[in-house]
Amino acid sequence: MKLTIKKGRIIDPAHDRDEVADLHIDHGKIVATGKPPKGFSPDRSIDAAARIVCPGLVDLAARLGEPGQEHKATIATETAAAAGAGITTICCPPDTSPVIDTTAVTELIHQRSTLSGKSRVYCLGALTQGLEGKSLAGMHALKNSGCIGVSNARVPINDTAVLRRAMEYAATCDLTVHLYCEDAFLSEGGVAHEGVMAVRMGLPGIPETAETVALSRALLLVEQTGASAHFCRISCAASINMIAQARERGLPVTADVGIAYLHLTEIDLAGFNSLCHLRPPLRTLRDRDELRRGVASGVIDAISSDHQPHDEDAKSAPFGLTEPGASTLEVLLPLSLQLVHDKVLDLKQAIAALTSKPARIAGIDAGHLGVDAAADICIFDPDRSWTITKESLGSAGKNSPFLDWEMRGKVTHTLVAGRIVFEQAGSGDT
Amino acid sequence: MNHNSLQLDTHGRLRHFLTIEGLPRSLLLDILNRAESFSGVGERAVKKVPLLRGKTIANLFFEPSTRTRTTFELAAKRLSADVLSLNIASSSTKKGESLLDTLRTLEAMHCDMFIVRHADSGAAHYIASRVAPGVSVINGGDGRHAHPTQAMLDLYTIRKHKGDFSRLCVAIVGDILHSRVARSEIHALSIIGVREIRVIGPRTLVPRDIQTLGVHVFHDLASGIRDADVIIMLRLQSERMRSALIPGESEYFNLYGLTEEKLALANADAIVMHPGPINRGVEIDSTVADGNHSVILQQVSHGIAVRMAIMAMTMSAPGDYPAEAADEVNN
Numbered sequence: 001m002k003l004t005i006k007k008g009r010i011i012d013p014a015h016d017r018d019e020v021a022d023l024h025i026d027h028g029k030i031v032a033t034g035k036p037p038k039g040f041s042p043d044r045s046i047d048a049a050a051r052i053v054c055p056g057l058v059d060l061a062a063r064l065g066e067p068g069q070e071h072k073a074t075i076a077t078e079t080a081a082a083a084g085a086g087i088t089t090i091c092c093p094p095d096t097s098p099v100i101d102t103t104a105v106t107e108l109i110h111q112r113s114t115l116s117g118k119s120r121v122y123c124l125g126a127l128t129q130g131l132e133g134k135s136l137a138g139m140h141a142l143k144n145s146g147c148i149g150v151s152n153a154r155v156p157i158n159d160t161a162v163l164r165r166a167m168e169y170a171a172t173c174d175l176t177v178h179l180y181c182e183d184a185f186l187s188e189g190g191v192a193h194e195g196v197m198a199v200r201m202g203l204p205g206i207p208e209t210a211e212t213v214a215l216s217r218a219l220l221l222v223e224q225t226g227a228s229a230h231f232c233r234i235s236c237a238a239s240i241n242m243i244a245q246a247r248e249r250g251l252p253v254t255a256d257v258g259i260a261y262l263h264l265t266e267i268d269l270a271g272f273n274s275l276c277h278l279r280p281p282l283r284t285l286r287d288r289d290e291l292r293r294g295v296a297s298g299v300i301d302a303i304s305s306d307h308q309p310h311d312e313d314a315k316s317a318p319f320g321l322t323e324p325g326a327s328t329l330e331v332l333l334p335l336s337l338q339l340v341h342d343k344v345l346d347l348k349q350a351i352a353a354l355t356s357k358p359a360r361i362a363g364i365d366a367g368h369l370g371v372d373a374a375a376d377i378c379i380f381d382p383d384r385s386w387t388i389t390k391e392s393l394g395s396a397g398k399n400s401p402f403l404d405w406e407m408r409g410k411v412t413h414t415l416v417a418g419r420i421v422f423e424q425a426g427s428g429d430t
Numbered sequence: 431m432n433h434n435s436l437q438l439d440t441h442g443r444l445r446h447f448l449t450i451e452g453l454p455r456s457l458l459l460d461i462l463n464r465a466e467s468f469s470g471v472g473e474r475a476v477k478k479v480p481l482l483r484g485k486t487i488a489n490l491f492f493e494p495s496t497r498t499r500t501t502f503e504l505a506a507k508r509l510s511a512d513v514l515s516l517n518i519a520s521s522s523t524k525k526g527e528s529l530l531d532t533l534r535t536l537e538a539m540h541c542d543m544f545i546v547r548h549a550d551s552g553a554a555h556y557i558a559s560r561v562a563p564g565v566s567v568i569n570g571g572d573g574r575h576a577h578p579t580q581a582m583l584d585l586y587t588i589r590k591h592k593g594d595f596s597r598l599c600v601a602i603v604g605d606i607l608h609s610r611v612a613r614s615e616i617h618a619l620s621i622i623g624v625r626e627i628r629v630i631g632p633r634t635l636v637p638r639d640i641q642t643l644g645v646h647v648f649h650d651l652a653s654g655i656r657d658a659d660v661i662i663m664l665r666l667q668s669e670r671m672r673s674a675l676i677p678g679e680s681e682y683f684n685l686y687g688l689t690e691e692k693l694a695l696a697n698a699d700a701i702v703m704h705p706g707p708i709n710r711g712v713e714i715d716s717t718v719a720d721g722n723h724s725v726i727l728q729q730v731s732h733g734i735a736v737r738m739a740i741m742a743m744t745m746s747a748p749g750d751y752p753a754e755a756a757d758e759v760n761n
Contacts, residue, residue: 194637194638194639195639196639196642198637198639199613199637199638199639199640199642199643200451200613200642200643201551201552201575202551202572202573202574202575202576202610202613203551203552203573203574203575204574205637271436271555272551272552272555272556316530316556316560317529317530317550317556318529318548318550318551318552318553318555318556318572318573319550319551319552319556320550320551320552320573321550
């Protein structure tokens with residue numbers, strides 16, 4: 001199908017482009033911007049006047065519930081929700097059940113996502129078998145089955161020698177290691193940031209050092225092993241400086257932050273609000289502000305959703321007994337745009353942190369609008385306001401800490417390989 | 431904090447009693463005055479008042495407890511309520527699920543009030559947010575978060591002995607980190623307005639940010655209890671040794687155990703309190719626990735009157751407290 005997106009403001013950070021122009025798509029690929037190629041006659045056109053046309057969002061971490069937690073969500077529900085949120089590529093961490101440590105699981109996830117035909121799903125393979133931190137996962141086979149990186153998800157590897165070897169082996173396979181930094185001993189039993197709120201509410205704390213000690217260990221191992229590492233969901237101000245310094249030393253490291261951490265803090269736990277029970281825990285206002293600055297300065301490359309859909313029961317218990325995680329696919333874009341309104345980021349920076357930069361970390365050809373690129377595109381109305389409600393959420397996970405928040409910026413169309421996978425009703429195209 | 435939208439009704443009356451934090455001073459005084467009016471009930475031939483006749487109160491103890499549970503039970507009986515005591519600690523049902531399910535079962539039995547003790551912080555809040563309208567929840571201790579009835583009975587005991595709060599220096603000694611009693615007491619003492627609140631303990635058992643609650647932190651017992659009017663000793667649980675928080679009981683006793691010698695540093699008329707159960711020779715020397723500064727046993731008997739007051743106030747129909755009901759009892 002031939003398609004023209006007309007008169008949109010095209011923002012393509014990878015090509016440093018911000019202009020109002022038409023975008024032409026043929027056979028799932030971008031064929032031209034501005035003037036159509038000779039003899040190009042679109043089957044359909046989308047009027048994108050007063051809208052922004054940007055690369056489809058690339059989310060470095062979203063749990064899809066499948067396999068293993070289909071009562072919470074499925075690949076079908078979550079990829080549809082992602083499409084509605086302008087996300088065209090999702091990276092699925094390996095902490096599924098069974099764990100993504102065999103090619104069979106990768107294939108299952110690929111099959112299901114192809115079947116649902118919405119956003120693309122890439123898998124992160126396990127770093128150790130069963131995420132147990134004992135023996136290495138078959139990383140080469142996982143890579144061949146389509147895994148774009150390896151990770152032990154949120155399960156800390158206590159044995160430093162195992163982590164070292166896993167990183168060496170990942171480097172051998174030319175795979176980026178996606179590391180969550182948490183020292184299991186320092187975080188043991190904790191459910192909230194060890195700070196004023198934990199003291200007040202009597203919640204067992206997770207100190208900042210649970211992250212920084214593990215990060216510091218990982219950075220030393222990066223230096224020794226030569227593995228390239230991506231640090232997932234950084235939560236503390238102190239981590240940002242450590243990553244910046246490592247980069248100055250020339251280490252191949254990148255980092256991302258979850259969208260919730262740029263808006264919420266430990267204060268949001270007040271009243272034992274289990275929707276704000278996250279891992280890593282929401283930290284202080286200062287941490288939140290430094291994380292925002294980290295994205296602006298580029299030390300933090302990407303913003304991810306860190307989406308974790310849950311059923312009602314998972315959040316219905318005394319705070320410490322609830323499961324951590326928030327349903328955040330659908331706030332990734334609007335809450336990033338909020339940072340633009342708040343003058344934390346400029347629009348191009350925000351879009352880069354959601355598209356080209358995470359694509360580079362994932363090592364995939366996505367997140368840009370170059371000629372010949374796959375037409376994975378997000379079109380949104382930057383000014384339209386809407387309110388998050390349980391009913392408005394497309395995700396099966398209704399566990400949003402942002403319920404009743406006003407969002408600015410609404411996706412009107414999402415295209416994956418030139419196919420319209422989401423279209424806002426009454427969005428005015430011909 | 432939005433505790434109060436849960437525990438107070440629109441007229442500022444108690445609906446639930448979950449935490450001291452955020453309650454107005456006048457309400458704490460109401461509770462103390464109300465407890466005063468109940469204090470004689472236990473000494474009468476007929477130890478009952480008919481305030482909660484026909485009401486059913488369920489003690490939901492997900493954690494073992496003897497004194498808190500029995501004093502609540504006695505308090506409820508003296509108010510003429512029917513009491514159901516459930517010791518759920520021993521049942522091995524899955525966490526979380528059992529809580530909501532147990533609750534639904536009890537609601538089906540038309541209980542009017544739940545007294546809840548649970549090992550997780552926020553459990554009483556959670557239950558209060560789930561119960562049917564008209565059902566009250568009283569926090570009998572949740573995790574490390576709060577033990578508000580204990581704090582009220584301690585205030586009551588302090589007032590009995592010291593009268594004016596405003597000139598008092600109160601020292602809380604021991605495992606502050608894990609103590610719900612300490613947290614509730616800090617809130618209670620600071621709302622009621624004592625001159626100074628001190629917490630004393632090793633760095634491993636005193637959380638770094640505790641001073642944000644308005645206390646002065648000491649790591650040395652001698653300097654911490656100097657000139658104190660009230661010394662509240664906290665129980666040290668033996669699992670603290672296993673988790674590498676302190677080296678052992680004898681070293682702890684040497685550093686933080688209250689002996690007569692150390693007590694001499696406090697004001698001459700200082701009172702010594704302890705929420706119980708006591709570890710003699712660990713946090714407190716027997717001679718101090720049984721000595722004439724100790725008011726530990728009085729705390730227990732005051733616990734009944736204070737809990738009666740709180741139960742009566744939470745269950746009172748709109749408009750019938752503070753004044754009238756108390757008079758009715760005294761007549």
